[in-house]
Amino acid sequence: MRSHRVGDRRGFALLVALAALVIIGGLIVGAFFASTQEFRIGRNTVLQSRAMTSAEYGLNSALRSDVWDQSWNNNTSAGAILLTKDFDAGDGSGGTLRIVNLGNENYLAVSEGFSGSTASAQGRKRLGGFLKLRKPKFKFLGAVTTKGDIKVTGSTEIHGEDTPPTEWLDCPPPDSALPGLAYSPSTPPQIQCSAKNCVTGNPPSVPLADADNPDTYNLFGDLKYADLAAMADKTIPGGKTFTNLAPTFKTDSLGKVYCVRTDTSNWGDPTHAYPSPACRPYFPIIHVKGNLKLTGGAGQGILLVDGDLNASGGINFYGPVIVKGALSVTGNGSGARFVGGVMAENVYLDDNKVAGNAVVSYSSCAVNKALNGSATPMFDRSRGWIEMY
Amino acid sequence: MQLRENAVLERSIRKNGRRGVTLIELMITLVLLGIVAGGMMQIIVRQQKFYNGNSSVLGTRSNVRQGVAVFQSDLRAINPLTDVYSGQMTSTSFEFREPRGSSVVCAIDGGKTTIVVPPPALTNGAGLTSWVQAPQVGDSVLFYDTNTRAWVAAGVEITGSQPTQGSGTCIGLTPLVDAVRGWKFTVNTSAGPGVTVGSPVRFFRKARYELKQAADNDWYLAYRDCSPARSPACSDPQPIAGPYLPPDNSPPGLEFGYFDAAGNPTTDPTQLRRIDIALRSQGSIQIDMDGRAKGLYRDSLKTSIAVRNFQ
Numbered sequence: 001m002r003s004h005r006v007g008d009r010r011g012f013a014l015l016v017a018l019a020a021l022v023i024i025g026g027l028i029v030g031a032f033f034a035s036t037q038e039f040r041i042g043r044n045t046v047l048q049s050r051a052m053t054s055a056e057y058g059l060n061s062a063l064r065s066d067v068w069d070q071s072w073n074n075n076t077s078a079g080a081i082l083l084t085k086d087f088d089a090g091d092g093s094g095g096t097l098r099i100v101n102l103g104n105e106n107y108l109a110v111s112e113g114f115s116g117s118t119a120s121a122q123g124r125k126r127l128g129g130f131l132k133l134r135k136p137k138f139k140f141l142g143a144v145t146t147k148g149d150i151k152v153t154g155s156t157e158i159h160g161e162d163t164p165p166t167e168w169l170d171c172p173p174p175d176s177a178l179p180g181l182a183y184s185p186s187t188p189p190q191i192q193c194s195a196k197n198c199v200t201g202n203p204p205s206v207p208l209a210d211a212d213n214p215d216t217y218n219l220f221g222d223l224k225y226a227d228l229a230a231m232a233d234k235t236i237p238g239g240k241t242f243t244n245l246a247p248t249f250k251t252d253s254l255g256k257v258y259c260v261r262t263d264t265s266n267w268g269d270p271t272h273a274y275p276s277p278a279c280r281p282y283f284p285i286i287h288v289k290g291n292l293k294l295t296g297g298a299g300q301g302i303l304l305v306d307g308d309l310n311a312s313g314g315i316n317f318y319g320p321v322i323v324k325g326a327l328s329v330t331g332n333g334s335g336a337r338f339v340g341g342v343m344a345e346n347v348y349l350d351d352n353k354v355a356g357n358a359v360v361s362y363s364s365c366a367v368n369k370a371l372n373g374s375a376t377p378m379f380d381r382s383r384g385w386i387e388m389y
Numbered sequence: 390m391q392l393r394e395n396a397v398l399e400r401s402i403r404k405n406g407r408r409g410v411t412l413i414e415l416m417i418t419l420v421l422l423g424i425v426a427g428g429m430m431q432i433i434v435r436q437q438k439f440y441n442g443n444s445s446v447l448g449t450r451s452n453v454r455q456g457v458a459v460f461q462s463d464l465r466a467i468n469p470l471t472d473v474y475s476g477q478m479t480s481t482s483f484e485f486r487e488p489r490g491s492s493v494v495c496a497i498d499g500g501k502t503t504i505v506v507p508p509p510a511l512t513n514g515a516g517l518t519s520w521v522q523a524p525q526v527g528d529s530v531l532f533y534d535t536n537t538r539a540w541v542a543a544g545v546e547i548t549g550s551q552p553t554q555g556s557g558t559c560i561g562l563t564p565l566v567d568a569v570r571g572w573k574f575t576v577n578t579s580a581g582p583g584v585t586v587g588s589p590v591r592f593f594r595k596a597r598y599e600l601k602q603a604a605d606n607d608w609y610l611a612y613r614d615c616s617p618a619r620s621p622a623c624s625d626p627q628p629i630a631g632p633y634l635p636p637d638n639s640p641p642g643l644e645f646g647y648f649d650a651a652g653n654p655t656t657d658p659t660q661l662r663r664i665d666i667a668l669r670s671q672g673s674i675q676i677d678m679d680g681r682a683k684g685l686y687r688d689s690l691k692t693s694i695a696v697r698n699f700q
Contacts, residue, residue: 034447126516
């Protein structure tokens with residue numbers, strides 16, 4: 001009878017319990033939904049911010065010396081993708097950096113930043129940067145420009161005609177000729193060379209007020225001599241002597257040959273005397289904090305000498321040479337050859353002399369390649385930064 | 390006799406299988422049911438308030454976030470030296486030349502008025518072109534002059550027919566398969582001799598942000614752009630995010646702050662290096678939630694945008 005009674009009861013507890021469960025479940029779902037929404041929005045904001053900073057990191061890394069290959073500076077292939085490089089921003093985000101050559105020494109860096117590791121939660125941002133080369137502008141008044149005395153003797157030749165280096169086959173057509181010698185009106189040159197036309201150019205020699213102007217030797221476009229020195233790839237203490245300058249190479253396990261740029265005596269390969277082309281695009285800025293003596297070998301780039309430069313032994317140098325002291329070339333039939341342009345600012349006006357078997361010839365190609373090759377990239381500050389969609 | 394009656398009653402109960410309830414049982418049941426129902430109703434009402442309040446909080450936060458997101462991508466790339474219109478840098482509105490896209494010249498005629506730019510998607514992934522919206526007739530254009538290494542001054546506009554993909558052919562810069570998909574457009578002034586294949590290009594349109602009251606009487610962040618090719622040149626301000634507090638509120642729903650490189654407030658566009666934007670929104674319903682003050686929910690978001698191009 002007891003079991004019969006229990007079975008017959010019509011309670012509402014179950015119904016109430018179910019209803020309560022539904023309501024509580026609804027509350028939990030509602031709260032969970034709200035917090036999930038907040039979490040997702042917050043997470044997406046963080047992911048977007050990280051992707052943005054990652055993209056900026058990648059974009060700015062284009063300027064780093066270990067990313068920017070200075071051989072690109074002389075690359076004339078417009079449209080070529082020079083670099084595709086994945087990067088890791090270090091906070092779990094990363095991306096890809098591409099650098100495209102636009103020609104005319106202009107480049108476009110496109111950095112795509114990513115954040116988030118799951119497919120359902122990822123941030124992406126793409127930024128662009130218009131890069132151009134930051135390089136000095138040399139105002140060569142002649143193949144040799146000096147404010148001090150200049151003495152030309154022996155078998156020396158100075159040519160102001162624009163002469164591309166014979167080893168370089170990709171030079172543009174020559175520009176118009178410069179004077180062979182540009183000198184201060186107050187200090188006429190002493191030309192006592194053995195050859196009849198040892199100094200040529202348009203005109204062969206000319207007194208110019210600008211040769212007396214200190215800015216000619218110190219201001220190179222928007223860069224000063226000190227700025228150039230600060231940009232130097234090689235800083236050499238004064239009093240150093242280099243004998244037989246030559247490029248150095250390294251071969252990796254796959255047989256690829258690299259140019260060892262850290263070697264102090266590797267100043268590139270201007271004469272293309274080595275089978276590997278690895279050092280041919282290497283145009284270092286070399287800053288010597290005092291006197292320098294070069295005996296034999298070859299180098300290219302921009303040579304800045306705070307003191308005197310003594311060259312002999314058949315040394316070849318292609319590119320601009322700025323000497324704060326005296327340029328002295330000596331040698332019995334094996335002096336030196338400077339292709340590009342030479343400027344010597346000498347406070348001791350009677351110290352400049354070019355003697356022996358020396359050849360100084362103006363070459364806009366050698367100057368421009370050295371300037372380009374040693375130039376560093378910079379973002380165009382007025383319109384360089386772009387947000388890409 | 391009594392025993393017999395009891396027996397009859399018991400049979401009757403067993404036969405029907407039912408038992409009656411007493412008045413006391415009924416009252417207890419009703420009271421319990423009332424308590425349970427009351428509790429349930431309270432929970433339901435609170436849940437409803439929570440839901441409404443939460444919706445209001447989320448909506449308000451979403452409003453300010455949306456507005457900030459709009460500004461960030463639009464204002465970072467401006468150059469304040471040339472892109473901010475005189476007298477239009479106010480605390481409640483901002484009128485500027487909005488960067489709409491970027492590209493590179495891939496073909497140009499001798500007169501330097503007909504230009505082709507590559508399509509946005511190139512097969513080699515170079516990414517030379519990117520725009521919010523394809524260039525339109527009336528958009529202003531800036532070119533980079535490779536001779537002077539400077540941007541050609543403003544005043545060049547797209548004219549003629551609407552640029553379309555495939556209307557021009559690139560000569561250089563792009564892979565061959567993409568060359569025929571170039572976008573050709575004509576400008577009303579010669580771009581100049583220094584604009585060549587490889588010169589970067591920027592597209593712009595005059596735009597303005599301000600608060601605008603809509604038909605529902607709420608205030609929204611409104612965007613308006615202008616193009617000389619349209620009549621009238623400027624569109625009606627279109628609400629793009631909101632609602633926000635009215636502009637005459639203290640503090641207002643949208644507030645701009647302009648600062649120079651040293652962080653000092655400035656009214657000179659040429660000194661502008663940072664723009665602070667504060668957006669303040671308010672929910673439309675009264676919220677009544679545990680842990681929050683009763684009333685209309687308000688939220689604000691402030692962001693600082695450093696302009697990237699400023700020389």
